[in-house]
Amino acid sequence: MSVNIYDTANQLEQDLRNSEEFAELKRAFAAIKEDEEANGVYNEFRQVQQLIQQKQMMGEQVTEEEAKQAQTISEKINENEVISQLLEAEKRVGTMIDDINQTVLKPVRELYQ
Numbered sequence: 001m002s003v004n005i006y007d008t009a010n011q012l013e014q015d016l017r018n019s020e021e022f023a024e025l026k027r028a029f030a031a032i033k034e035d036e037e038a039n040g041v042y043n044e045f046r047q048v049q050q051l052i053q054q055k056q057m058m059g060e061q062v063t064e065e066e067a068k069q070a071q072t073i074s075e076k077i078n079e080n081e082v083i084s085q086l087l088e089a090e091k092r093v094g095t096m097i098d099d100i101n102q103t104v105l106k107p108v109r110e111l112y113q
Helices: 007-016 020-034 035-055 064-079 081-111
Strands: none
Touching: 007 020, 020 035, 020 081, 035 064, 035 081, 064 081
């Protein structure tokens, strides 16, 4: 019997969409969009995060000012319950995806051991 791995991947996508972890993430993201203050802080956080990641990928140093900006926005994030809930939900979905990746890549890892 032949297995179509793409059918399995498509089923996995649907299972992810229907998971409680993803439902929590959607609810948390909707809450951010509904809260003007949280949405502004979250967008600022994403911009600072992207800037720092781009610099790191290019091998550039993060300036002291950028580090201070990241610290300030991090403090705002920690003070905002709506954003904290989103970050926790993102973490749970990310952990689930990491676990799935480990499972999917297991045959390849075993091959090279």
